[in-house]
Amino acid sequence: MAREALLAALTDGWADPARLYAAGRRAQQLSDAARAAFAEALGVRVDEVSFWPSGTAAAQAAVLGALAGRARQGDTLVHSAIEHSAVLHAAARGKAVEVGVDRLGRLDLDAWDAAVSAPGVAVASLISASHEVGTVQPVAAAAAYCDEAGVPLFVDAAQSVGRVDVPPGWSLLSASAHKWGGPPGVGVLVVRKGVRWISPYPQDDLYRPGTPGSADLPAVVAAAASLRAVRQxxxxxxxxxxxxxxxxxxxxxxxxxxxxxxxxxxxxxxxxxxxxxxxxxxxxxxxxxxxxxxxxxxxxxxxxxxxxxxxxxxxxxxxxxxxxxxxxxxxxxxxxxxxxxxxxxxxxxxxxxxxxx
Amino acid sequence: MIELDCRGQKCPLPVIKLAQTITKSEVGDVVRVLADDPAAANDIPAWCRMKHQEFVGSPEPHTFDVRRLS
Known part of the structure; x- marks a missing residue:
């Protein structure tokens, strides 16, 4: 399915969607359709979805962009001890507080509550389910504590999207196409409306979350098609x-x-x-x-x-x-x-x- | 106390040596394992839990004391 979509998209998806000539408009249509497919699959608004070169890039952009957006409120990232190394590497950039898990790999919710309620917390990060041991994390409960504390929650959902639904309540979410059987080289980032996010990269004047430069549109189209197929x-x-x-x-x-x-x-x-x-x-x-x-x-x-x-x-x-x-x-x-x-x-x-x- | 020098050895070797050595000790004896592989700090207590032996503690870095319970 991903392969067919990729081949079809290569015909129309090579052009720059930002251009106004016919090929550019066709590419823009493909991009819009892919974005709409992701928005529907994830239950979010179309303009909350952006494409990145990998799940790692999307997750790191989520953490660093959300930290930058909350710099006035705090400088600390609260994260579980079992985040993907992509998130831990981003966490190593600044102040971070780690919250432990039990023997089965489940987040310690009491410690999480205490950590996100502490002063100076900018963002919290929780993997939806452990990529190493499979334990699904209590995202809804963790999100409720974040909500009480007024701290945005980032959920790295690379393991879940396409397989199991992620509970609502988060502010940012990332996913990776090759994890659901799509092509490699496509990461998806969702930044909910009202969440302040500042790009960790030099930005263009459009000021919307997104990767610097062009996304690999044929791969994005294939990723959207494969997600739809996988979800069925x-x-x-x-x-x-x-x-x-x-x-x-x-x-x-x-x-x-x-x-x-x-x-x-x-x-x-x-x-x-x-x-x-x-x-x-x-x-x-x-x-x-x-x-x-x-x-x-x-x-x-x-x-x-x-x-x-x-x-x-x-x-x-x-x-x-x-x-x-x-x-x-x-x-x-x-x-x-x-x-x-x-x-x-x-x-x-x-x-x-x-x-x- | 039996001292087991496993410094320079990679896991699972320190745990294998511990398992082989502890059977030669008496119940109640403590075996001290010296191991500098980063996995030892995790895997020696995990071995104790799985094999029902007592992890006494790590009095200093790269040093792990285990008491034979059975």
Whole structure:
């Protein structure tokens, strides 16, 4: 679907939508239609939607732009300990207060209430659901505390948009097209009316939230088409994938000794499951699974680009080595999951034997 | 107290060494693990929780005390 839309949009979407010649007007129509599709999917006004070169760029623009817009009220960003590193990198620019999570990865709402009510808070940031362990965050409750304190809430919804609806009450929201199966290179930012946002970049005279320069319009059109398609299937896909995740959670715990299946077993994303295997080198397990035909991720330090373990697993206080994150998608079948569950215990056992355990 | 020097070793090695060593100690003994891998501060307490042993604490940086309970 995204591919068809991308090919169709390449014909009309190459022109600059800001120009008045015919090709430019066609491009403007495509841009408007894409914006309207996003507005409808997210339940917001058309002029609240802007396009960015990635989900990371959109999330960072949300944080930095909202901080700049609230500079007179405060300079502190309150954020959960399990935000995406994109948000943490933006947070590192200035003053930030981190709010912890419990062992299941759920936001500590009492600490959140206290943090957002403190003087000098400019903005609060909460991921809609953990991208590493799948735990869905109490966005509605967190938003209510922000509302009481008069602090705008930014929700990084990259994991949720296209799969599950995000509760209302937020002031800014970002999403990423390739997370819902759209093309890479498209981020979406929503800034609600009445929320003061000042671009962290040099700005043009139009003064509307948006990326500097032109968006990749064909990719934006494809992203809108794929979001529409994904949302039509979202409810049935969520039921199907959630049952497969449930099966993985139960079977891994039953067939792999010394394993910790992490994240909230109920308040979770439908497609994501994470577990850590004691005494196992995460990188060795990833390579073994790769050879068996499975592309999975890990939050273990030995596999990440940094030497630190995942900040999300650390914040939860769960085992960080031997960590495997399985993300299911529309192409994942029940047979794939069964084959994964059949080979996993043997692979873990081999690695442990080699390590002398 | 048994001291286990795992400095310079990457996780999961310090945890593997701890698991292998603690079985040689008596119930009630404390094993001190010296480990400078950043994951150790997280994974040694997590191991204690999973294997029902007591994490006594970290008296100084890169130092972790574990008491054998069973």
């Amino acid at each position: 299937e979202a409810a049935t896909e969520a039921v199907r994938l959630s049952a497969l995740v449930e099966r993985i959670r139960a079977r891994v715990a039953a067939t792999v000794p010394d394993v910790e299946v992490v994240g909230d077993p109920e308040q979770r994303l439908p497609h994501l499951v994470t577990f850590s295997c004691l005494y196992v080198d995460g990188e060795a397990l990833l390579h073994a699974l790769d050879r068996a035909g499975f592309a999975v991720s890990s939050g273990s330090s030995c596999t990440a680009s940094t030497l630190r373990p995942s900040h999300v697993l650390e914040a939860m206080g769960v085992l960080s080595h031997g960590n495997v994150r399985v993300s299911l998608h529309s192409g994942t079948t029940e047979a794939d999951v069964e084959r994964f569950l059949a080979v996993l215990p043997g692979l873990v056992g081999d690695i442990r034997r080699e390590a002398g355990m």
